[in-house]
Amino acid sequence: MPELAIAIRNIVIHLAYVYILKPILFCIDPEKIHDQMVRFGAFLGSSALGKFLTRLAFGYSHPSLRQEIAGIIFENPVGLAAGFDKNAKLTGILSEVGFGFMEIGSVTGEPCTGNARPRLWRHPEQKNLRVNYGLNNDGAEKIAARLIGKKFALPIGVSIAKTNSPATVDVSAAVQDYLKVYRAFKNIGAYHTINISCPNAFGGQPFTEPERLEALLAAIDQERNPQPVFLKLSPDLTEEKLNQLAAVADRHRVNGFICSNLTKQHDLGAGGLSGKSVADLSLWQIKYLRKKFGARFVLIACGGIFSAEDAYARIRAGASLVQLIAGLIFEGPQLVSKINRGLTQRLKRDGWSNIAQAIGTKMTMPTEKD
Numbered sequence: 001m002p003e004l005a006i007a008i009r010n011i012v013i014h015l016a017y018v019y020i021l022k023p024i025l026f027c028i029d030p031e032k033i034h035d036q037m038v039r040f041g042a043f044l045g046s047s048a049l050g051k052f053l054t055r056l057a058f059g060y061s062h063p064s065l066r067q068e069i070a071g072i073i074f075e076n077p078v079g080l081a082a083g084f085d086k087n088a089k090l091t092g093i094l095s096e097v098g099f100g101f102m103e104i105g106s107v108t109g110e111p112c113t114g115n116a117r118p119r120l121w122r123h124p125e126q127k128n129l130r131v132n133y134g135l136n137n138d139g140a141e142k143i144a145a146r147l148i149g150k151k152f153a154l155p156i157g158v159s160i161a162k163t164n165s166p167a168t169v170d171v172s173a174a175v176q177d178y179l180k181v182y183r184a185f186k187n188i189g190a191y192h193t194i195n196i197s198c199p200n201a202f203g204g205q206p207f208t209e210p211e212r213l214e215a216l217l218a219a220i221d222q223e224r225n226p227q228p229v230f231l232k233l234s235p236d237l238t239e240e241k242l243n244q245l246a247a248v249a250d251r252h253r254v255n256g257f258i259c260s261n262l263t264k265q266h267d268l269g270a271g272g273l274s275g276k277s278v279a280d281l282s283l284w285q286i287k288y289l290r291k292k293f294g295a296r297f298v299l300i301a302c303g304g305i306f307s308a309e310d311a312y313a314r315i316r317a318g319a320s321l322v323q324l325i326a327g328l329i330f331e332g333p334q335l336v337s338k339i340n341r342g343l344t345q346r347l348k349r350d351g352w353s354n355i356a357q358a359i360g361t362k363m364t365m366p367t368e369k370d
Contacts, residue, residue: 014338078321080324112163258323259300263303276326295360
């Protein structure tokens with residue numbers, strides 16, 4: 001499709017979403033809408049016609065966005081973050097929406113119903129989502145069985161967490177719960193993310209303590225799964241704690257970090273915030289880790305990405321890839337195409353032929369975190 005046609009298409013869909021569809025959707029309970037969207041997306045992904053129509057409405061590709069990271073080919077750097085497709089129902093459709101990769105889960109060792117409802121709230125004035133799901137998912141065995149043997153049109157990451165239960169509070173039990181998922185997905189997924197930063201689960205975030213993270217990563221090392229491993233970090237870490245966790249990761253088979261998860265720095269009620277309130281915290285982590293470790297770790301930016309300019313700022317700060325969820329909710333599904341198209345324009349403007357050339361090209365020293 002010609003560039004001008006894509007630009008017009010994106011504007012029309014954006015206006016229709018913001019002024020017609022979103023006001024209707026935002027009158028309905030957000031979790032109900034989320035569940036309906038997942039069912040509808042799974043339906044579209046089940047047929048060639050559904051995929052074609054979705055690609056026609058939202059698709060975009062450009063060779064300058066293609067790169068290889070940790071041995072994985074990404075057609076573009078924009079991914080769907082974990083937390084949206086918890087049970088791997090959308091793997092057949094998201095490449096047609098324009099995503100370059102996606103992350104399912106978080107998946108836990110045992111099936112989990114999560115926290116009591118309500119557990120998802122919108123804060124439109126701040127462009128935030130407040131999330132208190134508590135890792136609800138179908139569990140490792142069922143989700144792995146859903147995916148085993150399938151071929152995917154885009155890289156699939158698997159976010160791994162410990163079951164939200166009193167039974168996993170003990171460190172050794174928690175490690176075994178992580179390992180149950182890790183083993184179940186030994187031959188599934190392009191990469192694995194060890195989620196140590198969910199703020200809404202029983203027992204808090206025990207693996208943000210260096211000694212406990214050491215035990216978890218040592219156990220992960222012993223399994224020797226072939227996929228790259230990432231750690232998903234909390235945006236609320238102090239500089240000292242970030243240094244400690246990065247030092248532990250540097251001793252193990254960790255390829256990079258996802259910066260970052262939900263923030264608890266708010267007074268709005270239960271749950272953590274996703275969206276604009278995470279933007280500065282995530283960007284600070286990207287800048288800090290890139291400055292301190294150079295290219296040792298692959299960095300994936302997650303939090304507060306609502307535009308091509310947001311994505312480009314994180315890439316130039318040192319991120320190789322970006323992830324989003326809240327931006328889709330507030331701006332509409334054409335945002336993926338809009339970001340990717342905007343990135344190609346910025347690359348051309350700055351004289352780069354490929355997105356990889358822009359990574360880490362604007363690493364101003366971050367100020368010390370408050």
